[in-house]
Amino acid sequence: MDLEAARARLIEHLGQEIKDKRVLKAMARIPRELFVLQDYYYAAYEDRPLPIGFGQTISQPFIVALMTEALELKADDKVLELGTGSGYQAAILAELVKRVITVERIPQLAESARKVLEKLGYSNVEVHIAGKTLGWVCEAPYDGIIVTAAAPCVPEALLEQLAIGGCLVIPVGSRWQQELLKVTRLKKKNRIENLGGCRFVPLVGEGAWEE
Numbered sequence: 472m473d474l475e476a477a478r479a480r481l482i483e484h485l486g487q488e489i490k491d492k493r494v495l496k497a498m499a500r501i502p503r504e505l506f507v508l509q510d511y512y513y514a515a516y517e518d519r520p521l522p523i524g525f526g527q528t529i530s531q532p533f534i535v536a537l538m539t540e541a542l543e544l545k546a547d548d549k550v551l552e553l554g555t556g557s558g559y560q561a562a563i564l565a566e567l568v569k570r571v572i573t574v575e576r577i578p579q580l581a582e583s584a585r586k587v588l589e590k591l592g593y594s595n596v597e598v599h600i601a602g603k604t605l606g607w608v609c610e611a612p613y614d615g616i617i618v619t620a621a622a623p624c625v626p627e628a629l630l631e632q633l634a635i636g637g638c639l640v641i642p643v644g645s646r647w648q649q650e651l652l653k654v655t656r657l658k659k660k661n662r663i664e665n666l667g668g669c670r671f672v673p674l675v676g677e678g679a680w681e682e
């Protein structure tokens with residue numbers, strides 16, 4: 472199977488909706504097959520989520536691109552990701568910004584993501600195992616925060632870790648169905664935009680869902 476050709480076709484397909492060329496270029500560089508289970512190599516460039524073990528999934532490439540574009544990242548930014556999972560989204564962020572802090576609840580996933588990211592040479596990503604508080608407070612504030620698991624509401628704890636002017640992109644809704652929200656932190660009233668329906672695995676922890 473020609474994975475490179477499949478990747479090029481996927482990026483072309485994403486380009487019909489995603490206008491940020493930097494995001495498309497980053498995705499064109501990253502071998503998604505390294506972030507999925509071997510049984511799913513064949514599907515690595517289909518535009519759908521895939522299982523990564525422990526009941527979790529690597530997100531659909533279109534949603535990855537949409538969320539990354541929504542963050543409006545700059546090369547000098549420091550970004551926080553909640554839900555490292557396979558590490559694929561973290562790799563894309565690492566292509567685009569100076570520093571990526573990514574946090575994962577399941578230690579085995581954190582460890583395998585760390586290994587792949589290291590193998591691919593990303594020295595600007597730090598993978599941490601989630602603590603009790605949502606996010607990673609000691610490195611705050613962040614220029615952008617991306618949550619790749621579904622929350623019941625916009626967690627106050629994460630807004631507090633966001634710089635003024637920064638964006639938080641997060642799926643919010645029920646355990647089964649959510650809306651993708653982009654919250655821009657402003658001095659007075661935050662701006663909230665709805666980017667459309669989506670479906671993510673639950674964000675687990677204080678201020679989110681019970682396991």
Ligand code: SAH
Binds near residue numbers: 560673
């Ligand atoms: N971004 C990932 C996909 C993430 S799936 C990728 O590119 O592959 C969502 C992940 O969020 C799961 O691995 C799950 O364990 C993790 N998660 C759930 N609650 C969390 C929390 N409170 N903090 C950090 N990670 C969490």
